[in-house]
Structure formats: C-alpha cells, structure tokens
Amino acid sequence: MKKIINDPNQVVQDMVDGLVAAFPETLKQVPDTFVVARADSAVTGKVALVSGGGSGHEPAHAGYIGKGMLDAAVCGEVFTSPTPDQVFEAIKAVDSGEGVFLVIKNYTGDVLNFEMAAELAEAEGIKVANVIVNDDVAVEDSSFTTGRRGIAGTVFVHKIAGAKAEVGGTLDEVKGVAEKVVANVRSMGMALTPCTVPAAGEPSFTLAENEMEIGMGIHGEPGINRGSIASADEIADTLMGKILEDYDFSGEVAVLVNGLGSTPEMELYILNKKVQDILADRGIKVYKTFVGEYMTSLEMAGCSVSLLKLDDELKELLNAESLAPAFRM
Amino acid sequence: MELHARDMVNWFELANEKIKQNKSYLTSLDQPIGDGDHGINMARGYQEAVNRLLAKEYSEPSEVLKDASMALLSKVGGASGPLYGTAFLKMAMAVKGKDYLDLESLSVGVKAALDGLKQRGKSETGEKTMIDVWSPVATYFSNPSSFHSNGLVETARTAMEKTKDTMATKGRASYFKEKSIGHIDPGSASSCYIFEALAEVIGEKE
Numbered sequence: 331m332k333k334i335i336n337d338p339n340q341v342v343q344d345m346v347d348g349l350v351a352a353f354p355e356t357l358k359q360v361p362d363t364f365v366v367a368r369a370d371s372a373v374t375g376k377v378a379l380v381s382g383g384g385s386g387h388e389p390a391h392a393g394y395i396g397k398g399m400l401d402a403a404v405c406g407e408v409f410t411s412p413t414p415d416q417v418f419e420a421i422k423a424v425d426s427g428e429g430v431f432l433v434i435k436n437y438t439g440d441v442l443n444f445e446m447a448a449e450l451a452e453a454e455g456i457k458v459a460n461v462i463v464n465d466d467v468a469v470e471d472s473s474f475t476t477g478r479r480g481i482a483g484t485v486f487v488h489k490i491a492g493a494k495a496e497v498g499g500t501l502d503e504v505k506g507v508a509e510k511v512v513a514n515v516r517s518m519g520m521a522l523t524p525c526t527v528p529a530a531g532e533p534s535f536t537l538a539e540n541e542m543e544i545g546m547g548i549h550g551e552p553g554i555n556r557g558s559i560a561s562a563d564e565i566a567d568t569l570m571g572k573i574l575e576d577y578d579f580s581g582e583v584a585v586l587v588n589g590l591g592s593t594p595e596m597e598l599y600i601l602n603k604k605v606q607d608i609l610a611d612r613g614i615k616v617y618k619t620f621v622g623e624y625m626t627s628l629e630m631a632g633c634s635v636s637l638l639k640l641d642d643e644l645k646e647l648l649n650a651e652s653l654a655p656a657f658r659m
Numbered sequence: 660m661e662l663h664a665r666d667m668v669n670w671f672e673l674a675n676e677k678i679k680q681n682k683s684y685l686t687s688l689d690q691p692i693g694d695g696d697h698g699i700n701m702a703r704g705y706q707e708a709v710n711r712l713l714a715k716e717y718s719e720p721s722e723v724l725k726d727a728s729m730a731l732l733s734k735v736g737g738a739s740g741p742l743y744g745t746a747f748l749k750m751a752m753a754v755k756g757k758d759y760l761d762l763e764s765l766s767v768g769v770k771a772a773l774d775g776l777k778q779r780g781k782s783e784t785g786e787k788t789m790i791d792v793w794s795p796v797a798t799y800f801s802n803p804s805s806f807h808s809n810g811l812v813e814t815a816r817t818a819m820e821k822t823k824d825t826m827a828t829k830g831r832a833s834y835f836k837e838k839s840i841g842h843i844d845p846g847s848a849s850s851c852y853i854f855e856a857l858a859e860v861i862g863e864k865e
Contacts, residue, residue, distance in 0.1 A: 406736065409694060413740055415733040438830045439738040442779060446732070446741045469834060476833045534695060549694055551834050 331531050333629075338528035342385050342405055349392055353655055356396055364412065365420040366392040367402040377495040377504050378402070378424035381433040381488060382417065383440050384409040386527070387548060390485065390625045393656030399492035400433075400654065408527050408628070409549045411439035417447030421456060429457035429501035433487050433508065435480025436464040459501050461508040463487050465517040465636065467576045468545030468553050479547050482588040482625040483515035483636040486648070489657060493650035507647065511638065516577050517586075518569045519634030521546040522559070525591065525627055544568055548590070548627040548634075562597065566604035569635045574612065579639050583609065584648060585619040586636040591626040593633055598622070605635055617645060624656070660864045661759040664717035671712055671727055673856035675705040678849060688845040692832040697739065697845040704735030704743070720760050724751035724768075738830060739846060742776055742789065749775030762803035773797045780829060787827035787839060789846035792818045796854055808862035815854040822847045 335341050342364055350359045350366060358369045365382075372378060381391040382404030391403035401424040406412035421430045430451065434444045441462060448458040464471075465483030491508040499507070521543050524533035534550045537543060542560065545553030560568070573579075587602045589595070598621050609616055617640055625634070640648065652659040662670075678685070678701050685698030708730035717723050724747045732744030753771035754764050773793045777783060784794045792815055799814040800806065820843070827839040830846075 410696065410700070410736045411738070411740075413733045413736055414744070438780075439736070439740075442738050442741040443736075446745070446779075476829060476831070479834075529699070530695065534690075547834070551831070552838075 331526050331528070333526070333528060335528055338531065341528050342407055345385065345388070346392075346405055356653065356655070357392075360402075360419055360423045363416055363419045364405040365402055365416060365423060366395060366405065367420065367423050368395055368397070371401050371424045372426040373401065373424075374426050375428060375498070376426060377428045377499060377501050378426060378430045379433060379488070379492050379495055379504070380404065380417070380420045380424060380430055381484070382406065382412050382420065383435055383437070384411055384549070386525075386628045387625050389623065389656035391488070394485065394488045394492075394654045396652060396654030398496045398650055398652035398654065398659070399488050399657060408529065411437065411443045414443050414446040414450060417444055418450045421447060421451045421458065422454075425451075425456050429459065431491060431495065431501060431504045431508070432458065432460035433484065433491065434460055434462050435484055436462050436477055437479060438476055457501055459505045461487065461491070461505060461512055463512055465512070465515045466547065467516050467518050467572050468547070479551065481517050481519060481548050481636075482586055482634045483517040483638065485586065485624045485657065486515050486584065486636065486638045487511045489652060489659075490644055490647040492652070493647040496650065507643070510644065514577075514639040514644070515636060516573045517634050517636035518572050519546060519548065519588075519590065519632060520544045520553070520565060520569065521550075521590065521627075521630055521632035523592070523631040524550060525630040527628070542632075546632065548625060550627070550630070562600045563604045566601050566608065566635070570605060570608045573635065573637055577639070579614050579637055582615045582617045582640045582645070584617055584638040584640055585609070586624060586638075587619070587621045588625055588634045588636065589623045590630040590632040590634070591623070592629045592631045595622065598633060601633060601635070618648065660761055660861060662720060662761075662765070662860065662864070663759045664720050664723050666860050667720045667723040667760075668712045668717065670857050670860045671705065671709055671723070673859055674853045675709045677852040677856055678702055678705050681848075681852060685845055685849055688843055688848055692827065692835050692839045692842045693845060694831060696737065697849065700735045700737050700739055701849050704731045704740065707734040718758070720757060721751040721755045724748075724754070738780075739849070742780055742846070745775045745779040746772035746793070762800065762806055766797070766800035766803065769793070769797045769800050782829045785825060786829040787822050787825040787832060787844045787847075788829050789844070789850040791822050791825065791844065792847045792850040792854070794818075808858040808865055811858040811861070812855055815851045819843060819847045819851040
C-alpha cells in the first residue's frame, strides 16, 4: 500500500482537519465529531440538508457543503456508514427550526444509521424527512432485495434539493423535489483497477491487467460482467445502453461523467464525446454537462455516467447559485 | 436461574472474548459476500461496550443492556451497529424494572430484540441475516420448561450453519444473489457467539 497518509486508523480525522483548514471561512467541524457543517449554520429560516456516508468518496459529501447545497456532511470511516450519534450531532448542528432533510444513499448501513438518527432527532422535537437515492442501474431493481445502490447521481440530489431549500422551500417541498430527482436520475459505472482501504492495507478485489468490470459499485461491489478491456466508445455504449434502456430520457438531460479517483480527465473527456454522440443520435437534448471527479472510490480507476431528465423546475434549481467548493455554480 | 446485573456484564465480557478470538474469522466470512469488516467492527464495538460496562456499577439488568446498546450503536458502524444497538435497546426496554432475569423474562427480552431487528432491518427469517439465528433462539427460549444451556448453543449453531444454504435477499450480500449460497452469513456467526456466551452465563447457574 502506497498512500500519502500518517496513520491508517486516523485518515478520516486527518482529512476532516485538512478540509476545514482549506475552507475556514465557509466550513466548520462540529467539535468532537466527524461532522463538517456550513460555518454560518444553523442558517435561520431555512430547511437544512444533511448527507454523508462512508469516507473515501471525496469530494462527496463534505465538498458539497455551502450556500445552495448541503448544510452538513457526516464523514464515516472509510467505506463504512457513520453511526447514528454522529448523524444526530449533524442534525442538531444545522437545525434552525424549519426541519432537516437527509439525503441517504441506498446501502443497508447508511439507511439504518440515518433512520435511527432521525428517530433520535424526532424524539427531541426536530422535524426530519429523507430521500433514499438509488440510481445505479447495474443492480436489479426489486422490492425483494436491498435494491439499487446510490452512486454519483446523488450529487444532483444535493444540488437541486439544496437549491430548493435555499429559496425558502419547506421540508415537504424539498422532499418533493428530491424525490423528483431520484425518479429521473440513472447512473452506471465501471472499474479498471481496485482500490485499497487504508485500514485493510490491501485491495479488496483484483482485476487482471487486461480486465475491466462493468457495473461495479463504488465500494467494489460486484457488477454485471467482467471482461477484456474495451475502447472508450464501447464502454460508453455499454453504460449508456443500460441507462437508456432503463428509463425514457426523451427531452432534455443533464450529464455527469464522473471519475472514480485515478482516471485522468483526458479519458473522461474521451468518454464524454461518445456519450454526447449517443444522446444526439437519440434526439435527446443536453442542457448541461459536468465532467470531473464528483463521487470517487479512493484510487479506483474507472468512471460512471449519470443522466438526469430535466423539466423547467429542475433546470432552474440546477442552475441556481452554489458556493460549495466541489460544485460552484 | 437468576441473572443479575453483574451476570449481564459477564455476558458481554464473554461475548467480547469470543468475538476477539474470532475477529479474523468473522472478517473472512464477510470478505466473499460483504465488505470484509465485520470482525473489525464487532471487535471494536464490543470492546467499547465492555469498557463502559466495567466502569460503572449496575443494579438492574436493563441498565446494562441499555448502556451496551448505546456503545454498540456508536462504535460498531455499518449495518451491524444499529441492528445490534436496536436489539439490545429493545431487550432493555422489555425487561425494564426487573432486579434479575429468569428464563421467562429472558424470553420476553429476546423476543423483543428479534421484533426490533425485523423492524429495523425490514427483514424476515430466511433472508440470510442475523435474524436467522435470533428467530430460532427466541423460539427456543419461549419454552422455559425444556430449556438447557446446551440446547441454546445447539440451536444457535445449527441456525448459523443453515445460513450457508440460503440465498441472501437483504443486506450487502444480496447483490451476490445465488453466489451468496455456500457462505455462512457473518452477522449470524457473530450472533451465534453472543448466544454461546449467554449459554455459558446461564450454564453456571443451572
């Protein structure tokens, strides 16, 4: 394992310290927690947004804290959900009395810990609502299983629900628009190399030099198939084929081409070229494109593509101002 | 048979020992069908629970269960933290006010814990989760006249072994679908150690 760290067991603490030091005028750490919050929180008269999850997906989620997006993010251990007491601290830190909205990625641990925190908050009289993001079409969508995972499409939920809260949306309205994003967003990823959780010291799986895995999750969960490495165009075809087959994107969309940690931007742009061609061929209009690292998986090489179908309301909220360091608009 | 507060602390100490001894094994069960951290997380959480329990004096079993629950909730993480936290919290609430636990009140407590697990995990038996161990154990407790600590161990072990033949439909292992068959569920294994520890505590009083 070759990483720029001090102690594998201290990486989350050290990262949070460094992150807050980088943006001292906009971010603060809630004392004795791994919770990062807007420096000016609780923001009076505004519904607050809290997200979070295991660390290792930076800039998700703490990079999305700022005016127009999240009020706080809870940083769990690497790839491990934060605990209910930590989420509860985040809720308390940002609640202004208008209620707190939780954006949860669909993983058993995240859902359980956030729900338990919501119960603790409700017991103290804080209004809480949530949305569960499940955009990964690589996983079969079935009510008999845990269901689809939440991946990069989550960033659109942060952006749009955050904008709604910023313009004075009520807790119900923020939940409504967040659910609309979840209903209209689909993603799929692929990996070229594994990643190493610092405390584990070795990769959680292996991929041969000439192999890739289509549909792999952001913690290395299994995908749809493992095969020989293909060209960027073929990869785009596969990912887009599955996404477009899953949902009717006719009309206008936002595109997010996301790097998983060690894929050069050059490769993301090469992939994006084909993504745009495929959409043009289908007569789907692209309203806005985002290319870069938004939801990573430590140093995994690979990418994901997300599409969000837009209407006028979503367009306006997507375009609204955001001062979050990782998503400035 | 009477379990007092100090016996409950002893239960968590024995469970902690077993989890510590089997930390690598639990993690190895979690590697093929999970994210490979169950042993690490459980060992961290149980050690914290024992540390907190030994630092305090207790007069009521339910207080021990409640403090253990809070420690597991804040220290285990993942899905196991809120699940074990919920189980012991529900158990604590079900036996609140009792100076000691007999087989009957233990049965009430284990049943409450099982109901809590089902509700929290939105899961039932047969989905390859810890519920597959807690459920038959709760049934075994429900008949105090034929209860024996050896029978408790046997019930828990048989149930744990059986998860090997089950396909996961809940939790992270469910992504592996039929490939999850042939592996013991890690949460069932850690639950089994917890009931083995309880059987030892009860066995000393039989």
